[in-house]
Amino acid sequence: MRYTITVIGLGFVGLTTALAFAEKNHRVFGMDINPNRLDAIRAGKLPFIEPGLDHALIRHIDHNFTVTVDSAAAVRNSDFVFLCVGTPAGEKGEADLTYIYSAIDSFASVLHDGKYRVIVVKSTVPPSTTSERILPYLQKKGLSAGEKFSVANNPEFLREGKCWEDMMNADRIVCGVSDQRGESMLRSLYSGFDCPFFSVSLNTGEFIKYLSNTLLATMISYANEMSKIAETIGDVQTKEAFQILHLDRRWGGCEMKNYVYPGCGYGGYCLPKDTMAMYSQAKTKGYEPKILENVIELNDTMPQHMVDKIIRIAKPSNKIGILGLSFKPGSDDVRDCSSAKIISLLLESGYKNLLAYDPIANEAFDREYKFEHIIYCDSLEDIYIQSEILVLVTAWKEFAGIDMKDPAKVIVDCRYYL
Ligand SMILES: NC(=O)c1ccc[n+]([C@@H]2O[C@H](COP(=O)([O-])OP(=O)(O)OC[C@H]3O[C@@H](n4cnc5c(N)ncnc54)[C@H](O)[C@@H]3O)[C@@H](O)[C@H]2O)c1
Structure with a gap:
């Protein structure tokens, strides 16, 4: 069955979703309110760096995939409308x-x-949002789901840097559904994807996404707390200790163990806001989530913790080079990244001789934060030569070979990577 689909919001999730359906030979319209983003996509250029997605865009633009500013016209012909807009943290x-x-x-x-x-x-929305907020919102417009249309949710689990790979080889597809007809259409739409399909209640669909992200955040905060305990006790080889923990055969060699590893706190677009949103939602519904409260609190302390380490060894006159700006290696996304928090705290403390280098995110970082007093370097070699103190914030592979033995350079490894 070839469906017509409108995708609203062409960011990491929306553009990947749109192109994945185009790849499965559906007819896809994509709409976004950001005209620069639309222009770039129309010209076959990704607005961010995502391996594989760039080629998919070139394959499908103006064939199975068309961008438009008119969502009503696109929706008129569509069998599905996917809402992929942002859901940032509120006040x-x-x-x-x-x-x-x-x-x-x-x-x-x-x-x-x-x-x-x-x-x-x-889009990621807290459990009960579709049933208690979105359905009533439509109802107020005289639109009752059921006979004429169905409302569902379909949380996305892709990882930035691997958007295309994760979408095309999804490990599970979860749809929170409100009726049989919507469920069978979604099942049919996803039949072209080779992975288990789960249809669950609306609230369960949303809950599963938060189960995932709050677990990841919890594992990271656990590891960070343990690293702080190790530092307090002293003479603990933290990096080696965690690497040895990962050899436990009960991990089964899984990638999940990478989240039980210390660093400078979780960042990026999803984990901070989703953990906060789940915490907030639980409280609104009458439950005080103690674990999540501490996960968030601990995470909030991490940038200052790293800055304290830097300040202990650096004078404000020292040239400090920040290695890595994106929130994780493999991506140029700088939203809610640790590097911005660390830089901001250093500047507040009077450390203004700052240099920075990221293999792909210098420009995105400068555009987003517009910090004064930062000199951006074009290469690892350049920042290494110019800096007296190097602070590794994002664990890019290219930083692994950095010279640790030069007595003229002090390295603060916020990721326990080197
Ligand atoms: N980025 C991820 O790794 C990831 C993974 C899973 C789920 N999610 C969730 O997916 C959702 C989207 O995330 P993202 O990272 O793709 O965000 P994004 O910021 O990259 O993209 C959102 C897009 O929506 C557009 N937009 C906003 N309002 C609009 C409107 N009214 N009409 C049309 N377009 C509009 C914006 O211009 C932007 O291009 C969020 O809820 C997020 O939590 C993100």
Whole structure:
């Protein structure tokens, strides 16, 4: 079955989703409110760096995949509408649904036409959002899901830096559904993907996504707490200790063990805001989540903890080189990254001789944060020569070979990597 699909929001998740369906030979329309993003995509250029997705875009743009500014026109012909807009943290840590509502506003009038469609919330939203916020929002517009259209959610588990690979070789597809017809259409849409398909209740679909992200955040904060305990006790080889922990055969050689490893705190677009949103949602519903509260609190202390280490060995006149700016290796995403927090704290403490180098994220970082007093270097060699103190913040592979023996260079390894 060849479906027509509209994807609203063409970021990491939306563009990957759109191109994955195009790859499966569906007809896909993509819409975004950011005109620069649309222009880039229309010209066959990714607005961020994602291996594999670049080639997929070139394969499908203006064939199976068309970008548009008119979501209503696209939705009119579509069997599915995927909402992939951002859900940032609100003032009290809750998920801000503003973009979801405005995306719905852009096509809601079309839903009166009687054509059956499935509206799918792919953005990450806390459990009960589809049932208690989105369905009532549509209802207020005189739109009752059921006969004319179905509302579902379909959380996304891809990792940045591996968006295309993770989407095309998904390990599981989860759909929170509200009725049989929507469920069977989603099952049919995803039949081209070779992985288990789970249809669950609306709240369960959303809950599964937060199970995943809050577990990752918890593992990271656990590892960071243990590293702080190790430092307090003294004479503990922290890096080796964690590497030996990973040899336990009960890990079964799995990649998950990489999250039980200390660093300078979790960052990026998802873990901070999703952990906060789950914490906030639990409290709103009447449960005080003690573990999540501590996971967040511990994470918040990590940038200052690293800055304290730097300040113990550096004078404000020293040239300090920050190695790595993106929130993780393999990506140029700098949202909520540890490097920005560390740089900001260093600047506040009067350390203004800062240099920075990231293999791919210098430009994105400068655009996002516009810090004064930072000199961006073009290569590892360049920053190494110019700096007296080097602070490794993102564990890019190319940093692994850095010369640790030069007595003129002091290295602060925030990732226990070297
Ligand atoms: N980035 C990830 O690794 C990842 C993984 C899984 C789930 N998610 C979730 O997916 C959602 C999207 O994340 P992302 O990283 O792709 O975000 P993103 O910021 O990269 O992309 C969101 C896009 O939505 C657009 N947008 C906002 N409002 C719009 C509107 N009304 N109409 C059309 N476009 C609109 C923005 O311009 C932007 O291009 C979030 O809820 C996020 O938590 C992200």
